[in-house]
Structures are given as C-alpha cells and as structure tokens.
Amino acid sequence: MKNWMKLFLVWAAAFGLYAFARIEGSIVASTLWWSFLVLTVYWTLFMIYPVTAANVWRRVTTKRLVSGQTMDVELQIERKYPFLVGIVTLEEQPPERLTDETEPIITSVDRFFRRKETVHYEIAHIKRGIHVFDRTKLHVRDVFGLFDRTRTLRLETVVEVSPAELPFDLPRDEHVGGRGEQYRRTRTYTEVANTTSGVREYAAGDRIGRIDWKASARRDNLMTKTFDQEQEKKLSLVFVPSASAGHEEAFERSLSLLVGAIRQLERKNLPFELYVIEEQVRLFHLPDQSADVGHYLLTATPEAEGRLVERVKRNLPQQSGNLILISPFETKWVRELMHETQGSYHLYTANEVTT
Structure with missing residues (x-):
C-alpha cells in the first residue's frame, strides 16, 4: 500500500x-x-517534512585495487534538517562486472545520529576493469515502521581494478658470459657486425667471446674487440588475448602473467617492446607508454582466434629476435607462430611455460 x-x-x-x-x-x-x-x-x-534531504559521499578506502581482493567502501551521510526517524539505510547496487554478487548492498545507519554518520561495507573478490558506481538509495522509515520514504541520489564514483600480478620466472641463458642473467634461449640481444675496428680495455660485463687474446698478451691486460657497428635488439614481449567463451579465468590468468613479465623486465632494466596481437596489432614502447599499457590491462577483452602468424609477420619488425609469448592456451596458431620464429622464443600459457 x-x-x-x-x-x-x-x-x-x-x-x-x-x-x-x-x-x-x-x-x-x-x-x-x-x-x-x-x-x-x-x-x-x-x-x-524533507526527511530524505541529505548529502551523501562515497569513498573507496582501499589504496590499490587488484582483482581478487576485497574492496572497502565508505559512505558518509549528512542530514540537512533534524527530525525523529526510525530506520535509516543506504542501498547500493554494485557495478555489473565488479563482482559475481548481484544483490544490492544495504547498510544500516544509526537511527539516532544527529548530523553526520559514516558507515562501511565490503565487496569481496572484485574483478578487473573500470567500474562505475552511479547512484545510492536513501531509505528512511518512521519510528513505528509504518511509513517509509526513499530518495535516489546521483553519486558517481569510478573504480579501477588492475589485474593481479602472478610470479613470473624469466627464462635464463645457459651461457651467462660474465653479464649476469640473460633472458634468452640461444641468441643474444646484441647483433654484431663482422668487421673489427679496434680494441679497448676490458670492462666488467663484456662478453668473454669478444676478448682479443693476442692484444691482451701484447699489452699484458685484458682487451676487448670493438666493431664498426653494434645494433642492440630489444626483446619482444608478445601477448595473445585469444580465448573462447567459457575460458575467462584462463584469460585473466594470462593477463596476470603479462603483468608479472612487465614488472620483472622493468626491475632488470631490460629494453623491450610489448605487442598485443588483436585484429590490429598494437605496439607499446615502454616505459614511455606505461599509461597506455595500464589502460589496456584494465580494459582488455578476449579476442576471437584468427590467423595469428600472418598478423605477427606483418607487424613484428624482427622475426629472428627474442620472443616471450604469453597466451591463455597453446593453440595451433600459437604453435605455428613458434615454428615460424627463427630466433629464441619462450611460450607462457595460463598453465605452463614452453621453451
């Protein structure tokens, strides 16, 4: 009634x-x-009487939102006019893709609050993406519970949930050569011309294969060969966001692997470029485009599987380079890509790594 x-x-x-x-x-x-x-x-x-006249503020108190964690939300209500009321509740509907829960969240406010009151609620197991809270409902009932009044307040809050970071073990070269950990299979990151231009004193980190032993014997000091041209080749980090319906969990895990790979390469100060193999292959230069990569990680969606190899051939500048390839699954197109790759490759899927 x-x-x-x-x-x-x-x-x-x-x-x-x-x-x-x-x-x-x-x-x-x-x-x-x-x-x-x-x-x-x-x-x-x-x-x-304007019993629903109130100001409401929403604030997400969790500092860094990562998929899978619990998000704490703070609501503050300030009444404009005093009046004797009974039950006061704030109702919020979580964004559609934020959580699996579809029921509205109802938070009770102290019925005897005078001017301001702050309440909290939590949302568990949040999901990756950009989510928008756009409204909250204020319900006020009289002391006897016979009458109730409702007011919908437009209150927009944008929440960005990043993918979780999974531990990522970069592949190691068996031949370290005095340079520490090198993340490749058989080929080096530096491609050297055949013409030697001279020698210089050995420096820590130089490859043992470049030492000129004859010149070292003459000068009684280790000397390293120098060349006319040295061209450093960047490592290519390739992400394949192909996953069929019903395999969203594997896709999310592959995104988490991608985050782990990016963090590891940045910690090692290794130069690399990120390729995302979609209908149109996207290239990100890091760290200059870190903000663009962050936005992609928030909004990435699975792509339909297609002619992966042809896309890579048209867009990857170096077929013989070093590839770290991350994909939800090892599909036939991914296997064909590995067969076409002339350099070293390492495939990481949602379940295992292949070198």
Missing part, C-alpha cells in the same frame, strides 16, 4: 476515534483519541 493511502486511512481512523470519544464521553475514549491524534500529526509531518 502506498504511503498516501496509509495516511488517508490514519486520518480516517483519527476522525472515527474522535466521533467515538464524543459519543462515549468517557476519559478512556478521550485519552485514546488524543494519543492517536499525536501519532497522526507525527506521521503527517513525516510525510511532508
């Missing part, structure tokens, strides 16, 4: 009690009439 219909019945009951008190003329009937009149006035004021 609607509130105004309830109020009409309340006033009808009040007039009925008034008539009864006039006819009966007893103290009990008069007391009953005056008591109900007070309640009728309260309920009437509750219906016409």
Whole structure:
C-alpha cells in the first residue's frame, strides 16, 4: 500500500476515534483519541517534512585495487534538517562486472545520529576493469515502521581494478658470459657486425667471446674487440588475448602473467617492446607508454582466434629476435607462430611455460 493511502486511512481512523470519544464521553475514549491524534500529526509531518534531504559521499578506502581482493567502501551521510526517524539505510547496487554478487548492498545507519554518520561495507573478490558506481538509495522509515520514504541520489564514483600480478620466472641463458642473467634461449640481444675496428680495455660485463687474446698478451691486460657497428635488439614481449567463451579465468590468468613479465623486465632494466596481437596489432614502447599499457590491462577483452602468424609477420619488425609469448592456451596458431620464429622464443600459457 502506498504511503498516501496509509495516511488517508490514519486520518480516517483519527476522525472515527474522535466521533467515538464524543459519543462515549468517557476519559478512556478521550485519552485514546488524543494519543492517536499525536501519532497522526507525527506521521503527517513525516510525510511532508524533507526527511530524505541529505548529502551523501562515497569513498573507496582501499589504496590499490587488484582483482581478487576485497574492496572497502565508505559512505558518509549528512542530514540537512533534524527530525525523529526510525530506520535509516543506504542501498547500493554494485557495478555489473565488479563482482559475481548481484544483490544490492544495504547498510544500516544509526537511527539516532544527529548530523553526520559514516558507515562501511565490503565487496569481496572484485574483478578487473573500470567500474562505475552511479547512484545510492536513501531509505528512511518512521519510528513505528509504518511509513517509509526513499530518495535516489546521483553519486558517481569510478573504480579501477588492475589485474593481479602472478610470479613470473624469466627464462635464463645457459651461457651467462660474465653479464649476469640473460633472458634468452640461444641468441643474444646484441647483433654484431663482422668487421673489427679496434680494441679497448676490458670492462666488467663484456662478453668473454669478444676478448682479443693476442692484444691482451701484447699489452699484458685484458682487451676487448670493438666493431664498426653494434645494433642492440630489444626483446619482444608478445601477448595473445585469444580465448573462447567459457575460458575467462584462463584469460585473466594470462593477463596476470603479462603483468608479472612487465614488472620483472622493468626491475632488470631490460629494453623491450610489448605487442598485443588483436585484429590490429598494437605496439607499446615502454616505459614511455606505461599509461597506455595500464589502460589496456584494465580494459582488455578476449579476442576471437584468427590467423595469428600472418598478423605477427606483418607487424613484428624482427622475426629472428627474442620472443616471450604469453597466451591463455597453446593453440595451433600459437604453435605455428613458434615454428615460424627463427630466433629464441619462450611460450607462457595460463598453465605452463614452453621453451
């Protein structure tokens, strides 16, 4: 029953009690009439008074949002006008893709709060993406629970949930050569011309294969060959976002592997470029395009599997370079890509790594 219909019945009951008190003329009937009149006035004021006039603020208190964790949300309500009310609740509907829960979240506010009140609620197992809270509902009920009023407040909050970072073990070269860990299979990151231009003193980190032993013997000091041209080749980090319907979990795990790979390469200060094999292959130069990569990680969606090899051939500048390839699954197109790759490759899927 609607509130105004309830109020009409309340006033009808009040007039009925008034008539009864006039006819009966007893103290009990008069007391009953005056008591109900007070309640009728309260309920009437509750219906016409701006009890839902309030300011509400929303704040996400979790500092860094990562998929799979619990998000803490803080709501602050400030009443504009004082009035005696009963139950006060704030209702929020989580964004559609933020969590598996579809039920609205209802948070109770202290009924006796005077001016301001702060409440918290949590959303568990949040999912990656850009999510928008766009409204909250304020419910106010009278002291006796007979009447309730609702107001929808437009309140927008944008929440960015990054993919989780999984541990990523970069592949190691078996021949370290005094340069520490080298992340490749059989080929080096540096491609050297055949013409030697001279020698220089050995420096820590130089490859043993470049030492000129004859010149070292003549000068009684280790000397390293220098060349006319040295061209450093960057490592190519290739992400294949292909996954069929029903395999969203594997896709999310491959994204987490990608985050782990990026973090590891950045910690090692290794130069690399990121290729995302979509319908149009996207190239990211890091660290200059870190913001673009971050936005892609937030909004990435699985792509339909296609002619992967042809896309890579058209867009990767070096077929004989060093590839770290990350994909949800090892599909036939991925295997064909590995067969076409002339340099070293390392394939990471949602379940295992292949070198």
